[in-house]
Amino acid sequence: MTTSVTTFDEETDSPFALSHLDSLESEAVHIFREVAGEFERPVILFSGGKDSIVMLHLALKAFAPAAIPFALLHVDTGHNFPEVIEYRDRTVEKYGLRLHVASVQDYIDRGVLKERPDGTRNPLQTVPLTEAIQQHRFDAVFGGGRRDEEKARAKERVFSLRDEFSQWDPRRQRPELWQLYNGRHAPGEHVRVFPLSNWTELDVWQYIEREGIELPQIYFAHEREVFSRNGMWLTAGEWGGPKDTEPVEKRMIRYRTVGDMSCTGAVDSDATTLQAVIAEITASRLTERGATRADDKLSEAAMEDRKREGYF
Amino acid sequence: MSTTTEQLSATTLLRFATAGSVDDGKSTLVGRLLHDSKSVLVDQLEAVEAASLSRGQEAPDLALLTDGLRAEREQGITIDVAYRYFATPRRRFILADTPGHVQYTRNMVTGASTAELAVVLVDARNGVVEQTRRHAAVAALLRVPHVVLAVNKMDLVEYAEPVFAKIAEEFTTYASELGVPEITAIPISALDGDNVVEPSANMDWYGGPTVLEHLETVPVSHDLTACHARFPVQYVIRPQTAEHPDYRGYAGQIAAGAFRVGEQVTVLPSGRTSTITAIDALGESVDIAWAPQSVTIRLADDIDISRGDLIAPVGDAPATTRDVEATVCHVADQPLVVGQRVLLKHTTRTVKAIVKDIPSRLTLDDLSQHPAPGQLVANDIGRVVVRTAEPLALDTYADSRRTGSFLLIDPADGTTLAAGMAGEAFASAKAPVVRGDEDGWDF
Numbered sequence: 001m002t003t004s005v006t007t008f009d010e011e012t013d014s015p016f017a018l019s020h021l022d023s024l025e026s027e028a029v030h031i032f033r034e035v036a037g038e039f040e041r042p043v044i045l046f047s048g049g050k051d052s053i054v055m056l057h058l059a060l061k062a063f064a065p066a067a068i069p070f071a072l073l074h075v076d077t078g079h080n081f082p083e084v085i086e087y088r089d090r091t092v093e094k095y096g097l098r099l100h101v102a103s104v105q106d107y108i109d110r111g112v113l114k115e116r117p118d119g120t121r122n123p124l125q126t127v128p129l130t131e132a133i134q135q136h137r138f139d140a141v142f143g144g145g146r147r148d149e150e151k152a153r154a155k156e157r158v159f160s161l162r163d164e165f166s167q168w169d170p171r172r173q174r175p176e177l178w179q180l181y182n183g184r185h186a187p188g189e190h191v192r193v194f195p196l197s198n199w200t201e202l203d204v205w206q207y208i209e210r211e212g213i214e215l216p217q218i219y220f221a222h223e224r225e226v227f228s229r230n231g232m233w234l235t236a237g238e239w240g241g242p243k244d245t246e247p248v249e250k251r252m253i254r255y256r257t258v259g260d261m262s263c264t265g266a267v268d269s270d271a272t273t274l275q276a277v278i279a280e281i282t283a284s285r286l287t288e289r290g291a292t293r294a295d296d297k298l299s300e301a302a303m304e305d306r307k308r309e310g311y312f
Numbered sequence: 313m314s315t316t317t318e319q320l321s322a323t324t325l326l327r328f329a330t331a332g333s334v335d336d337g338k339s340t341l342v343g344r345l346l347h348d349s350k351s352v353l354v355d356q357l358e359a360v361e362a363a364s365l366s367r368g369q370e371a372p373d374l375a376l377l378t379d380g381l382r383a384e385r386e387q388g389i390t391i392d393v394a395y396r397y398f399a400t401p402r403r404r405f406i407l408a409d410t411p412g413h414v415q416y417t418r419n420m421v422t423g424a425s426t427a428e429l430a431v432v433l434v435d436a437r438n439g440v441v442e443q444t445r446r447h448a449a450v451a452a453l454l455r456v457p458h459v460v461l462a463v464n465k466m467d468l469v470e471y472a473e474p475v476f477a478k479i480a481e482e483f484t485t486y487a488s489e490l491g492v493p494e495i496t497a498i499p500i501s502a503l504d505g506d507n508v509v510e511p512s513a514n515m516d517w518y519g520g521p522t523v524l525e526h527l528e529t530v531p532v533s534h535d536l537t538a539c540h541a542r543f544p545v546q547y548v549i550r551p552q553t554a555e556h557p558d559y560r561g562y563a564g565q566i567a568a569g570a571f572r573v574g575e576q577v578t579v580l581p582s583g584r585t586s587t588i589t590a591i592d593a594l595g596e597s598v599d600i601a602w603a604p605q606s607v608t609i610r611l612a613d614d615i616d617i618s619r620g621d622l623i624a625p626v627g628d629a630p631a632t633t634r635d636v637e638a639t640v641c642h643v644a645d646q647p648l649v650v651g652q653r654v655l656l657k658h659t660t661r662t663v664k665a666i667v668k669d670i671p672s673r674l675t676l677d678d679l680s681q682h683p684a685p686g687q688l689v690a691n692d693i694g695r696v697v698v699r700t701a702e703p704l705a706l707d708t709y710a711d712s713r714r715t716g717s718f719l720l721i722d723p724a725d726g727t728t729l730a731a732g733m734a735g736e737a738f739a740s741a742k743a744p745v746v747r748g749d750e751d752g753w754d755f
Contacts, residue, residue: 016533016534016535016536016570016602017324017531017532017533018324018325018533018604018605019323019324019325020323020324020325020403020404022605023324023325023604024325025594025606026565026594026604026605026606027604027606029565029594029606030546030564030565030604030606033546033547033563033564033565033606034546034660036546036547037546037547037619037660061594061595062563062594062606063547063549063563064549064592064594064595065549065551065553065555065556065559066549066550066551066552066553066556066559067551147395147397148397154394154395154396155392155393155394161726170392173392174727174728175418175419175421175422175643175728175731176422177421177422177425177426177643177717177719177731178425178426178713178714178717178731179426179565179714180657180659180717180718180719182657182719182721182726182728184655184721184725184726185726186725186726197395198395198397198406200397200399200404202399203404
């Protein structure tokens with residue numbers, strides 16, 4: 001906590017005012033502890049992306065000096081950045097965590113899921129995710145979704161009830177008042193929990209800086225072979241890119257989000273440090289999804305549709 | 313840290329709510345706050361422009377920024393609370409943007425429940441109308457500490473000071489009587505941006521702050537040592553490891569006031585007492601902590617404490633009770649009836665309860681009371697008497713929003729039925745008018 005070193009506007013803020021990062025941190029920790037107190041089998045979705053890394057950090061703080069009373073679940077698209085998988089495995093070992101992996105590749109190999117013509121595997125994650133939740137009987141599933149990311153997410157609750165098919169019905173959400181979260185659910189149903197609901201991309205980065213949290217290197221500017229598709233820089237890889245007509249070039253880039261390689265775009269950047277990344281985001285005129293996610297460009301309601309079907 | 317980062321990290325957070333309809337220019341005001349504080353980014357604006365064009369609208373409809381669901385865009389209305397985020401160098405803001413119509417009272421109540429400030433919009437041509445009184449009543453009922461009256465469309469009344477002064481006086485009188493502690497009236501034109509972010513060149517007679525200036529400077533905290541300190545226990549932390557064989561800490565978020573190491577405390581409902589030996593504030597050991605910090609408290613004595621218990625200072629603990637009298641806002645589509653068995657969720661404790669009586673229903677537009685309605689339906693505000701199976705350490709909502717509030721939940725399907733506030737509805741001396749129920753109430 002840095003309450004003691006922050007400098008407030010003395011005219012308007014009493015010594016009891018918290019900084020915005022302390023407020024957001026306290027709220028997220030409260031959410032983690034509510035779930036620990038009320039659910040039997042919670043799990044944290046962990047992709048190795050910055051939001052899930054911040055979630056894990058908050059969970060570690062919430063229960064210290066005890067261990068986190070939850071396991072981790074990674075829905076592995078098979079199109080991973082090697083740096084991210086390496087980070088994931090190192091983190092699991094460092095904190096002695098339990099990791100479950102639901103593999104999209106397994107479902108494709110078994111013929112349960114079919115590869116899409118565009119090679120994108122993000123939409124394919126819903127079935128492995130739902131089946132992993134059913135198989136392990138998880139009753140609370142922490143996701144790193146933020147309301148500032150996307151307009152359908154802006155209407156999402158902190159505690160979001162899902163049926164046995166993981167479906168989200170935006171018209172039947174429970175009103176959420178004060179800090180009273182209603183986690184009642186029937187057998188087979190589960191609750192998606194979003195501790196970072198009120199955080200923005202900039203908050204996440206400022207918190208990473210304040211807490212000195214380590215991130216996978218792909219979040220910082222580096223030289224990489226990329227090609228252009230739909231106005232985004234994609235990494236060349238086994239997943240099916242580039243096509244013959246798509247020339248590959250070496251550029252200084254970094255990733256603002258980490259997802260499936262086939263639809264996560266990089267941005268031109270020379271930000272090699274956290275401070276430089278924060279300065280870049282502060283000045284950016286594009287949202288992180290607008291800049292980097294092909295799957296959200298499909299339609300005005302692309303995210304709402306995926307969420308209804310059980311997506312993160 | 314760079315200077316920029318340091319400045320940004322040191323900002324405080326203000327949660328506020330807006331209530332109003334498209335007709336009052338609420339979407340325009342919200343759009344302007346987001347746009348002029350540069351919180352709308354290029355791709356969002358392009359998406360809104362494209363969507364507006366495809367609907368045959370010439371100018372970008374900023375309501376499309378917040379109306380995120382397909383049903384809302386198709387019907388052109390805000391249904392659900394939309395949370396928006398923006399920042400200035402001085403503050404981070406969380407805006408709960410809520411619809412203003414009577415059939416969405418529950419959404420307004422939801423948005424106001426966590427707000428420290430509420431913006432009520434009126435059209436300068438119409439002045440204080442029924443809807444304005446309802447919005448003032450919601451803010452008063454939910455004990456929102458600061459209310460801003462934004463008198464919009466001043467351009468349509470030739471920026472006339474007397475028009476503004478009359479509306480401001482009427483509203484201030486009404487809201488003060490309801491017990492709203494602080495009211496700030498600001499004449500604006502959201503369409504042209506007058507007094508929203510930049511001061512108006514058309515209203516020299518107004519010397520107060522713009523809407524954004526006020527949002528940036530309104531106090532977000534006060535002297536918490538003067539409040540009743542309350543700590544609901546969420547979770548007991550017991551590592552039982554070689555490194556921490558005997559650690560036993562009570563984790564929770566301080567709901568009100570401040571706690572100090574060395575302080576004598578009572579644990580409710582058991583009534584046992586002990587002394588705080590340590591406060592762990594997420595990795596840092598501190599001597600004092602205050603609301604709304606999440607901390608872990610350790611006590612001198614090994615007494616039986618679990619989730620749902622409340623820690624409070626020895627000399628200032630709330631009485632425990634099984635009889636709750638409260639005002640509720642009914643938020644579910646299914647009704648609440650006398651005799652209904654429910655679950656009552658209060659802080660970290662959920663207990664069985666029964667609705668003993670619904671003495672009255674309240675119309676927020678004119679504060680009239682309708683005795684013995686028998687049931688409450690969606691968006692109704694009413695008084696209830698509830699008997700709980702176990703004692704609750706309940707404050708009045710007027711004393712503590714966090715420990716004076718509760719939910720009523722349907723035990724069968726888990727639906728949140730009603731949001732409750734213990735104690736009297738309003739801080740005012742102005743007693744609601746009692747009148748017989750009649751036809752035509754559209755709650």
